[in-house]
Amino acid sequence: MVKKLKKMNLVKWVSRSLLSLLAMLPVRKKLVLFESFSGKQYSCNPRAIYEHMVAENPDFDLIWSVNKRNVKHFEENDVPYVKRLSFKWFLIMARAKYWVSNSRMPNWVKKPNHTIYLQTWHGTPLKKLVADMEEVKMPGVNKDEYIRNFHKEVAQWDYLISPNHYSTEIFKRAFDFKNKLLETGYPRNDALVNHNHAAAIKKIKEKFSIPESKKVILYAPTWRDHHNSGPGDYHFDLQLDLKQLQASLGQEYMVLLRLHSFISKKLVLDVDKSFAIDVSNYYDINELYLISDLLITDYSSVFFDYAILKRPILFFTYDLEEYRDDIRGFYFSLETEAPGPLVKTTSDLIKEIQSLKNPINSYEAFRKKFLSLEDGYASKRVVNEVFNMKGE
Incomplete structure (x- = not known):
């Protein structure tokens, strides 16, 4: 077990170092990397934003981060992708101007300074989240560690989408989110x-x-x-x-x-x-x-x-x-x-x-x-706010 832990920590250190090294390369200002549920799906808010941009923002270079076991749908439908954790993935992650994801990145990932990270999240909460949870019963982590790791990831988010005002208040508190919150409705619901x-x-x-x-x-x-x-x-x-x-x-x-x-x-x-x-x-x-x-x-x-x-x-x-x-x-x-x-x-x-x-x-x-914001135009509102930025 000790050997496994040491090997795991070494892999994380090497991965983090590689990403930091590649981030010194010139930024690609129109490159957007999308990911849904840790690369398992072509779905949810990232998909809606991607499809809106394909139709309305053809000058952007759009690519998906995909788990190697889940590439079939992307290949069958000609959706551009890169295999998650491959060398090319590290290169794209490091140089992309934008990341769009609906779930957390691995805890060893450090966002380059030039990257804008749009976190869409994936649902209006009924269940208590992160800092609001009284207990954490997920395996392999205690409550303090879980909250600490989650908030460390959240600190990298430049934007967070909220589907309604109810969620906005919860996300700010439970996630300890302090950057730009977009209360737009959910793009996936368009x-x-x-x-x-x-x-x-x-x-x-x-x-x-x-x-x-x-x-x-x-x-x-x-x-x-x-x-x-x-x-x-x-x-x-x-x-x-x-x-x-x-x-x-x-x-x-x-x-x-x-x-x-x-x-x-x-x-x-x-x-x-x-x-x-x-x-x-x-x-x-x-x-x-x-x-x-x-x-x-x-x-x-x-x-x-x-x-x-x-x-x-x-x-x-x-x-x-x-x-x-x-x-x-x-x-x-x-x-x-x-x-x-x-x-x-x-x-x-x-x-x-x-x-x-x-x-x-x-x-x-x-x-x-x-559901007052679910009018079919959430994707448009998000894209206009995040990608049509002054000076870009």
Whole structure:
């Protein structure tokens, strides 16, 4: 173990030194490096900003940082990329004028002085974050160390995007963020406003061979900090009884299961693919939102985004007391403010689905508080602020 730790620290030192050395090279003022969930996806706010810039800012050189195991989608769709942690990646990281990411960089990464770091983050928080957390139950780190490392990374962020004023106040405090905060709405949600129409939905459904006669349930739960086999190795214990769901709803519905990107172990489903599909590796959840007739989630921030569509949301909160009181803690009462009912069993979920009511005129207070900026133009606002800078 000691040898492993020494080797790990040596690798970090060499990597940090290489990045610092290459940063002495001339800056490329129109080069932008994008990354989503540590290079695992082509998704979220970085994707929305990238696609806006491709269309509106063709003079920029745009490239993605991608984990070597996740290059397939980028290659198939001609999205320019560099393999994360390759020598070329270090060279681009060091010379790029801009970084755009929705999650933390490795803790050994030191941003060059000439680089502008746009941190988009990836959700409106229900769960307590960083300095607001009473306990840290992630493996391999204690609370003080976790907060210290996180705040060290945050000090490098030049810009941080916030989807609403509620999040702004939390981000400033929990992240200890002191630079330019952009309260613009989330760029990734532009698609939920601009592509919420029959033609786009039909095209996406065809990708998954979903019959037109079937309604779609999207199940998108969050991860559990304490369900792990070590650092970076989280698992998910599926409590949703798919066989029971199929017996009751199989004629009318099919289910798409989307696990959090932290989950490393693939689900083994005990029902036929004609009823349930694991879409955890699909590159962008926005398309899954668009084709879904209802969302089942728990404590994930996905419900804030999905509420833009004004479709039913059900909360499968079988471990509510444990998660809220012992694992993470919440910023508000889910029981009183959630835009949908909370249930604890598959049987109760089925009853709620069978008696669904149109929520279009419901939860207006929720939408006013959290979604007032989601008008389809967040990407434009962010790009105009960060990239059309005086003197550039």
